[in-house]
Amino acid sequence: MYLLMKKPSLLFVNISVFVITGLIALVLVPFEAIVHGFDRAEIIACVFLIYFSGMSITAGYHRLWSHKAYEANGLVRAVLAVGGAMALQNSILHWCSDHRIHHRHVDDNERDPYSAKKGFWYSHIGWMLRDYQRERYSDYSNCRDLQKDKIVMWQHNHYLAIMLTANFGIPILLGWLNGDIWGMLLLAGVFRLVVVHHVTFLINSLAHIWGRQPYTDSNTAKDNDLIAFFTFGEGYHNFHHIFEYDYRNGIKWWQFDPTKWLIRGLAFLGWTKNLRRCPEERIEKAKVAMQLKQAQERASSLHNADELLVKIQAEYELLAQKMTEYYSAKKQLMELKKQSLQRSYKSMEIYQKYQELKTNLAEQKQAWLTVRRADFDLLLAN
Ligand SMILES: [Zn+2]
Numbered sequence: 475m476y477l478l479m480k481k482p483s484l485l486f487v488n489i490s491v492f493v494i495t496g497l498i499a500l501v502l503v504p505f506e507a508i509v510h511g512f513d514r515a516e517i518i519a520c521v522f523l524i525y526f527s528g529m530s531i532t533a534g535y536h537r538l539w540s541h542k543a544y545e546a547n548g549l550v551r552a553v554l555a556v557g558g559a560m561a562l563q564n565s566i567l568h569w570c571s572d573h574r575i576h577h578r579h580v581d582d583n584e585r586d587p588y589s590a591k592k593g594f595w596y597s598h599i600g601w602m603l604r605d606y607q608r609e610r611y612s613d614y615s616n617c618r619d620l621q622k623d624k625i626v627m628w629q630h631n632h633y634l635a636i637m638l639t640a641n642f643g644i645p646i647l648l649g650w651l652n653g654d655i656w657g658m659l660l661l662a663g664v665f666r667l668v669v670v671h672h673v674t675f676l677i678n679s680l681a682h683i684w685g686r687q688p689y690t691d692s693n694t695a696k697d698n699d700l701i702a703f704f705t706f707g708e709g710y711h712n713f714h715h716i717f718e719y720d721y722r723n724g725i726k727w728w729q730f731d732p733t734k735w736l737i738r739g740l741a742f743l744g745w746t747k748n749l750r751r752c753p754e755e756r757i758e759k760a761k762v763a764m765q766l767k768q769a770q771e772r773a774s775s776l777h778n779a780d781e782l783l784v785k786i787q788a789e790y791e792l793l794a795q796k797m798t799e800y801y802s803a804k805k806q807l808m809e810l811k812k813q814s815l816q817r818s819y820k821s822m823e824i825y826q827k828y829q830e831l832k833t834n835l836a837e838q839k840q841a842w843l844t845v846r847r848a849d850f851d852l853l854l855a856n
């Protein structure tokens with residue numbers, strides 16, 4: 475006897491929104507560009523609103539509300555709530571509930587709402603086209619903390635009105651001021667919406683498929699500089715999935731993460747605070763643990779694998795030990811600084827030791843790089 479698994483029913487409202495806005499962006503907008511052209515004000519408004527609504531998702535929905543990576547005052551939260559509604563990705567409460575499940579059950583095809591293991595199409599947009607989530611659609615029990623946030627609940631209870639006002643009201647007002655409502659609606663309204671939809675959807679799809687895994691391979695999330703460029707910094711998704719409470723996704727200063735810069739910039743004004751960072755020691759240790767794994771995998775296919783594996787293991791253990799020593803001295807030094815004891819004799823002693831450990835660690839890092847390269851050179855020589 476065959477048991478036929480019936481697919482969940484199609485969600486016609488979602489399908490219509492994606493198809494209609496997609497067609498307008500692909501057909502009507504280029505048509506208008508050729509026939510009429512768009513003026514500078516329309517282009518500036520479009521780019522500005524891409525950043526405004528897109529970063530309301532990344533800085534607001536994602537890092538502030540889903541992960542509580544920092545705190546923000548009422549004004550910032552209200553602006554992000556309106557911008558997020560403008561991005562048309564459901565209410566904060568609903569989005570965060572899905573996203574917390576995504577982190578908890580990442581890649582689990584039964585539970586992760588946009589599991590990348592179900593393929594690009596499903597994780598990008600397919601998951602929103604059918605009623606896959608019917609059983610738990612209004613279950614917000616994993617977001618009880620957010621239900622205490624008045625702005626979150628205001629946005630949830632008046633979502634349709636806020637979403638329509640932001641999506642039509644803002645472009646109509648700007649168009650009226652600029653003397654062409656239709657042009658502004660097309661470019662800063664619909665085209666902007668479609669762009670923000672698909673770039674943010676890329677975080678669930680492509681950022682789980684294409685890129686490096688410097689911190690963990692226990693899930694499909696990847697780091698990718700190009701995706702980060704188009705997703706307001708969220709392309710450093712491998713880092714994000716292991717250190718999700720960190721307000722940064724791109725942790726190096728040169729990594730393109732405008733969401734991180736926005737959060738930090740608002741902290742200078744005192745509008746955001748308690749920006750959470752994962753301790754550097756944990757980040758560095760996760761990274762070298764992955765390097766060990768990758769070096770072991772590469773070495774095991776070589777003819778002198780046994781010898782190489784012993785060497786790699788030994789250098790790794792030395793590195794881990796030197797890291798522990800260095801970070802513990804650093805911590806001691808920071809504590810003394812906090813107590814304003816940096817001029818004390820004890821502090822001088824620790825500072826000297828810290829400098830010594832820093833040099834030791836740098837040397838060991840070099841040795842680690844050499845041993846990891848050594849097996850690679852052998853591979854090339856063979
Ligand atoms: Zn993810």
Ligand SMILES: [Zn+2]
Nearest residue numbers: 536573577718
């Ligand atoms: Zn996340």
